[in-house]
Amino acid sequence: MFLLVCLALATGTSYAQTAETAAQAAVPAPKRQLQALRITETIKLDGQLDEPIWQQAPIATDFIQNRPNPGPHEKHPTEVRVLYDDANLYVGAIMHDVSQDSIMRELSARDDIGNSDFFGVFLDTYHDQLNGYSFIVSTGGVQVDSRYSPAGGEDGNWNAVWDSRTAMRGTDWICEIRIPYSAIRFSKATEQVWGLNFMRQRKRDNQAFFWNEVKPAVDGFVNQWGELRGLRDITPPLRLSLTPYVSSYVNHYPYQEQGTRNTSTSFNGGADVKWGINESFTLDATLVPDFGQVQSDNQVLNLSPFEVQFQENRQFFTEGTELFNKGNLFYSRRVGATPIGFDNVSSQLRQGEPGLDGQRRPGEAVVSNPGVTRLLNATKVSGRTKNGLGIGVFNALSNDVYATVRDSVDGSRREVLTQPFSNYSIMVLDQSLKNNSYVSLINTNVTRWGSTYDANVTGGLFRFANKKNSYAVDGRVVYSRRRGNVFGSEEQIDDQDGYKYQIGVSKISGNFTWGLNHGIESDKYNPNDLGILFGNNNISQGLYASYNKYKPFWKVNNLNTFFNLNHSLLYKPTRYQDANVSAGFNTTFTKSFMTVGANFDANPVTHDYYEPRQYPLGDYYVRVPVNANLGGFISSDYRKKLALDVNAGVRWYDTDDRLERARPRRMGYGWNISPRYRVSNQLNFRYSLDWNLRQNQVGYVNGGLDTSLPDDAEFRKNYATDVLLGRRRVLTVTNTLSGAYTFNNRMSLTIRTRHYTSTVSYADFARLGKNGQETLVDYRRNRDNTFNAFNVDAVYSWWFAPGSQVSIVWKNASSSFLEANEATPLYFDNLNNTINTPHNNNVSIKVLYYLDYLMIKRKLAS
16 A cells, blocks of 8 residues: 555656656667877876867767756756877866856765765776776865676775866866776777766756766666777786885773783784786785774674674775675675684683692683684786676685683693684676676685685576666576584584575566566575575565656655565475565655655564574574564755754564463664764764664573573573573664864865664563473573673875875774673663773874886886
8 A cells, every 4th residue: 555655646647657758768868979089298187178189179068967857958068078198098077057156065085975066987998888987076176986887786995096186267167087097997909989978966956967868767877878989099008006005003901910911012014916917807916914994893782693794894805896796695704704713712721620629720711812813815806808708716815813821720821723724715707798687607615724614605697688678587596515524523514515596587677667586595505604694494585666756746856666575484394484565665855855765564473483593493483473664764955064864663563462471562663863064065073873672572582591500500401492582672772973074185084983782671581492382481590781882983094195095093992791780771871881891992004105017117217
């Protein structure tokens, strides 16, 4: 019903779009062409375009609006010219406007446009209509670059070394860009045709324009670009660069222990190497990498049966990895992750025991247990041939990792191996086909030295679209193989062979799109050594549909709606798991540019086979009653100095009266408020408050059972294999405050502070038997707990030359886990506890210097 109301609003007779107009909106626009002009004279990059040669180049103009109203031609003209020589491509653009006051120009850090106008150039150098580059410059001169591919969509983590200048002139603003051929890849053909597009944003009116029209109803982006012609006799250069680094760290933690220093220092050095093997392929290597300055992870209290997936912040693993992300088989945080034996050190300690004199003789204690694996090096080779074959090879090596333990009697120390020397590798073959289609083969492998196990995953993917790019079929088949013993044990790995497959068919273009999919993940499928999977042993099928209006109607700019229907079974044994129906919409109002949206989902009774943590799956499950969720959000206009994002939702559950006394109704509530304030074009602040309450939630008691404690031993004695469940109240509050001051387009200072607290309060307990049977039990151990985490990340960054950077970082971190009577549900008590908990402070400075072979060669020649 919810979706039908949205569709009725979108297709009302007053605003109905004819079938002919809708069909035309799904047909790509004709491809425009622009001739590039070869030059021999020198271009001074100053944002003036005052060299006479600029006036001789053909002009690209008459841009077409993409948002908020697709189709109209621009009223304030944009003029773009393209020049080239033996080493660079030059793009000069003049953006006409009403007045300088109409041109918004907030300064921000690199790769962040902010509240600003911008101009961008897009290049598809192999003209395969699938893969491309973008180089974007804001009015303040801030650079943003990205890569585009079917696998990764827009990859904003890719960074290239290029140069640009901007200037204001009367009522216009000017952008001048120099893209060295070493920053891109292209073929050796004598005469070349590249895909080309230009984009302009006029932030004052929230308008975006493209030179070659990009229609929202057409599937794909790169396939809607025009053509750059006239490129002759350009040769891919030797792409060779070295970026050495030096870094120094000072770390302070108040151990306050005799013989342990509170302050430690370290000095590091290494380098990144980039080598263009040929015109198509590039080798990237990092030697003795240092990732100590990356943003801190958002630590949380994890009550789920699955691991927490953290964001990748290490640049080497975020930049240019679109090929390796094919099929979602690579979770880069596995490389250099927590050692596989990190949690098993305590089981290898000599325990305390009574001596001959009757006195207890203490055992061993852990002195240090590194939580990360230090990489020796990492290398990736990637590229695409002129025939559209993408090839990617990734390899990384990590050294042995040891924990140090100390004998409490004589003070002697020994080392316990927690991670053996390991090799991580990925191989990808990705063939681009016509009509935005592809076939791919991916293999990931982890080899560990010593007596443990190795892992290998191989997957095949495909996507075939019809000539009109209106329908597509896609699918994948993946096989996982693990061989060897559990680390630190003689027990063999029990999930040696597994598989996954998925098949789908969909309508991909037009206002109305839909898709059907079906898939299976076997009970032994496990890609987690180099990938991430939260739960296997599934049979799933789904239907989705979406109706979108891209042109303004009534009082709104657009309308986006969705509808999903999903159902899943346990694969082995084949049993019902869950079903779900959801729908929602969002739209932006024309005058205020306020975006609003709402969503709804409903779930019949669910059988959660993962929550009991009993394997193999099938005998035990937690029954979740019928439930439904209603949520919505409001986002105000970011052009204003003060903008606000608000979202909220409530989940309602049916009563659960299966026990001898009915449980109170489960409920879930959550809301987030996030204001942002732009003090000036250089200074801004953002704040986010997230509040979430789950009332009367029933789940596995976090921490499990400890049979050395009386209550736990009694439960295990009486109920040998059953699971202890608890009815609990979970309150989670997260405060995040960040600020940024941008001195200029090459220098910035940012600070981010986050405080997270989550409190679990148990009301009663039940034992879970087979087939979802629950019985209340008299279990009296206090299992309440509170987790607090606090982080400060302050970063000063100065790009003092293209590709070269100085960064100074201060990190402050603390966390605490309180149990039983120490746990508190009061927020300010938790905040006070966080403040008084010992904090780790780390200050570091890192200097990168970019050395380009061609630049050095030219300087030596002159």
